[in-house]
Amino acid sequence: MTTVHQIRRAQRADGPAAVLAIGTANPKGSMLQDDYADYYFRVTNSEHHAELKDKLKRICKKSGIERRYAHLDEELLSAHPDFSDRTLPTLDARIDMASAAVPELAASAAARAIAEWGRPVADVTHLVFSTYSGGKAPSADLRLASLLGLRPTVSRTILSLNGCSGGGRAMQLAKELAENNRGARVLLACCELTLIAFYGPQEGRLDTILGHGIFGDGAGAVIIGADPVDCIERPLFKMVFATQTTIPETEDEITMRLMKGGLDFHVSVRVPKLLKSNIERCLIDAFQSIGISAEWNDLFWAIHPGGRAILDQVEQLLGLGVDKLAASRRVLREYGNMSGATVIFVLDELRRRRARGEEVAEWGVMMAFGPGITIETMVLHATSILEEN
Numbered sequence: 018m019t020t021v022h023q024i025r026r027a028q029r030a031d032g033p034a035a036v037l038a039i040g041t042a043n044p045k046g047s048m049l050q051d052d053y054a055d056y057y058f059r060v061t062n063s064e065h066h067a068e069l070k071d072k073l074k075r076i077c078k079k080s081g082i083e084r085r086y087a088h089l090d091e092e093l094l095s096a097h098p099d100f101s102d103r104t105l106p107t108l109d110a111r112i113d114m115a116s117a118a119v120p121e122l123a124a125s126a127a128a129r130a131i132a133e134w135g136r137p138v139a140d141v142t143h144l145v146f147s148t149y150s151g152g153k154a155p156s157a158d159l160r161l162a163s164l165l166g167l168r169p170t171v172s173r174t175i176l177s178l179n180g181c182s183g184g185g186r187a188m189q190l191a192k193e194l195a196e197n198n199r200g201a202r203v204l205l206a207c208c209e210l211t212l213i214a215f216y217g218p219q220e221g222r223l224d225t226i227l228g229h230g231i232f233g234d235g236a237g238a239v240i241i242g243a244d245p246v247d248c249i250e251r252p253l254f255k256m257v258f259a260t261q262t263t264i265p266e267t268e269d270e271i272t273m274r275l276m277k278g279g280l281d282f283h284v285s286v287r288v289p290k291l292l293k294s295n296i297e298r299c300l301i302d303a304f305q306s307i308g309i310s311a312e313w314n315d316l317f318w319a320i321h322p323g324g325r326a327i328l329d330q331v332e333q334l335l336g337l338g339v340d341k342l343a344a345s346r347r348v349l350r351e352y353g354n355m356s357g358a359t360v361i362f363v364l365d366e367l368r369r370r371r372a373r374g375e376e377v378a379e380w381g382v383m384m385a386f387g388p389g390i391t392i393e394t395m396v397l398h399a400t401s402i403l404e405e406n
């Protein structure tokens with residue numbers, strides 16, 4: 018007679034979960050970082066806040082960002098001038114806008130990932146969707162499933178308010194799903210639109226200036242599965258080990274809260290230093306857990322580019338060579354911080370760098386940071402060039 022243990026073993030995948038395909042998308046509208054301060058103070062009728070404008074200009078200059086994308090453009094804003102005033106009740110209108118736009122943008126990214134994956138959309142068994150740009154049910158995951166034509170039995174999970182660590186958390190969840198359900202193919206989508214938290218400057222709220230200086234809109238999608246089908250599926254990164262760490266007593270350093278005027282967020286100036294003091298322990302613990310001794314410079318790195326200062330601190334702490342964070346810096350330069358979706362763009366950039374021979378490390382790390390302060394760490398193993406061919 019079959020035992021429960023045998024049934025359980027048969028239900029599990031044999032190998033580790035792997036990233037099988039990646040797609041990304043951004044809204045059409047974009048703006049050069051050099052022009053942003055003039056734009057922001059003009060469209061929010063805030064020219065009288067001259068000091069805050071100078072501060073935003075300084076932040077933009079030091080941000081390491083050249084361009085950012087946004088769904089909310091001047092035309093939409095002129096139809097919703099109340100968005101500029103955080104004391105007005107605009108949450109309903111923002112949720113309506115996001116409920117339509119978030120799944121649409123996620124669908125563009127997911128369609129690219131599915132095309133690269135090469136299998137029919139009906140083979141997707143699970144959907145994990147991370148977004149804080151919303152606030153109603155049924156949520157963006159259901160709309161995305163319908164836009165893509167996923168089967169009605171697809172198992173959906175929506176993650177919310179994970180902030181910039183949403184992509185990292187979704188990757189960990191997708192890994193668990195893929196490894197614990199033989200044959201599972203997980204579509205992970207992560208999409209954030211800053212329209213949920215766009216408002217004018219306010220004296221005493223310097224984090225508002227920071228946010229408007231570095232955040233951008235984007236969607237990333239990944240197909241994750243174990244035991245790839247020969248000749249069809251090509252694993253890009255095997256997901257070897259994952260952990261989540263919360264830095265004690267940092268609950269107030271990054272916060273988000275839905276208010277009548279939109280999503281109110283706070284990011285303290287201490288964030289880059291707090292991460293610097295805590296990430297090496299996460300890395301040492303992760304590699305010790307899998308019995309690998311790693312030289313930091315021998316790894317590839319997919320660090321969430323939360324801000325230029327975060328990348329600088331990580332690079333300095335670990336003594337990384339100048340090119341080691343090139344994928345993160347390029348994504349920051351071309352798109353800004355797209356919260357949870359950003360790390361998917363970094364993985365996409367890394368696989369391009371590998372294809373061009375610019376990154377040859379076999380082992381690597383993906384890290385994302387969000388409210389908590391939460392650090393999501395995942396050890397990855399890249400498929401070798403030989404295996405790819």
Ligand SMILES: CC(C)(COP(=O)(O)OP(=O)(O)OC[C@H]1O[C@@H](n2cnc3c(N)ncnc32)[C@H](O)[C@@H]1OP(=O)(O)O)[C@@H](O)C(=O)NCCC(=O)NCCSC(=O)/C=C/c1ccc(O)cc1
Pocket residue numbers: 072075076079080081180181210211212213214223224227228232271273280282284285286287288289323324325326327356387388
């Ligand atoms: C590029 C920065 C902003 C500036 O570069 P720097 O080398 O530090 O330069 P400075 O030290 O000269 O700083 C320039 C100015 O920025 C100010 N600043 C420096 N961080 C700050 C600060 N968190 N507050 C408010 N002023 C600051 C800083 O005080 C200073 O002001 P001032 O002296 O008047 O020029 C750099 O500090 C940086 O990359 N910081 C990291 C940002 C960060 O923590 N990111 C991770 C968290 S992101 C997150 O949780 C997302 C939430 C979110 C929520 C909603 C959304 O829609 C989307 C996302």
